[in-house]
Amino acid sequence: MSVGNESDVITIPNMLVLGAAVMLEDLPYALRLLISATFKGFNEGPFLTKTVGELMWGYHSKLVEFLNRYLPGMLPSSGKFGLFAEFNNSNTGLFTIHTGRDDIRNVHKVDSWNGRTELSYWRTPQCNMINGTAGQMWPPFMTKESTLPFYSPDACRSLELVYQRPGEMNGIPLYRYVAPKTMFANGTDYAPNEGFCPCRQSGLLNVSSCRHNSPVFISHPHFFNADPVLLDYVLGLHPTEEEHGLFIDIHPVSACSHPHLEVTSFSESSRWYRSS
Structure with missing residues (x-):
């Protein structure tokens, strides 16, 4: 939905080099020197110019x-390198979840992940708790x-979404649930999130601990619900709830979201099923 197309050429910080540099900090000096020379040998610098598609x-x-x-194992990608290269046909792991046969309140509740x-x-x-369902x-x-x-x-x-308001689609009543402002708040603004630190400004979730220690952060689009100071770092950001807020519309009786979702390998005769 952004303006432009995938053939547009842009220059951005070279995430591969900068991320690798952070991950190499604890390696022996001789090996770090070798990798640094390799960067130069491959003409990899701090900035990268590529098409949006690439x-x-x-x-x-x-x-x-x-x-x-x-x-081997240092990078999550084994082929092409790209922001979403591994997301098509991606495998998010094996969820073992309740069918709700014994207690409907446990339907789709995660028992274990991988x-x-x-x-x-x-x-x-x-x-570190695994709470709730698999999100379907x-x-x-x-x-x-x-x-x-x-x-x-x-x-x-x-994560957890909270009720915001009622709604309707095609005559079907819905409840809208949204991400609370505390979802990505730092430990200073919301004490329970201290365990997700080291933190930066509120609105940024530091996921480096599960991304091979690469400096990766998650935020809402346009830093919605984040510390306003973050907007000073990037020109052209104008966060609004209508365009950048996270929400799910749920039919309150069946608890199905819109649009419909498919579940695979379901077996009501079993206490558990696998969903992909």
Whole structure:
């Protein structure tokens, strides 16, 4: 929905080089010197000029090939390098979840993710909890006091949406649930989030601990619900709830979201099922 197309050419900080530099900090000096020389040998500098399509969906990099050959496992990408290169046909892991057969209040509630009942990315037990569902459906008969907790592998943590207002679509009544302002608040502004630190300004979630220690942060589009000082760093940002807010519309009786979602390999005769 942005202005422009994927053939536009832009210059951005070279995330591959800057991220690799951070990850190499703890390696022996001789190896860091070798990698630094490799950057120069491949003409990889602090900035990168590519088309939008290449940056989004991936481009061939001799540096990526080198790192995967001599430092296997260092990079999450084994082929092309791009912001969304690994997201098409992506595998978010194996969810083991309740069917709700014994208790409808547990329908789709996550029991484990990739065999884990808790995470190890964060600093407190509360932040490492795997709460709620897998984000595709929730227990039925929702009220305005209900919330929508779910575990997000992309965010490496559990998230929770809260009721905002009623609505309607094609004659079907809906409840709108939105991300609270505290979702990505730092530990200073919202104490329970201290376990997700080291933090920067509110509105930025530091996910480096689950991204190979690469300096990666998550935010809402245009830094919506974030510290206003962040808007001073980028020209052209104008966050509004209508365009940049996170929300889900739910039918309160069936707890189905719009549009409809598909579940695979469902078996009502079993207590558990796998969803992909």
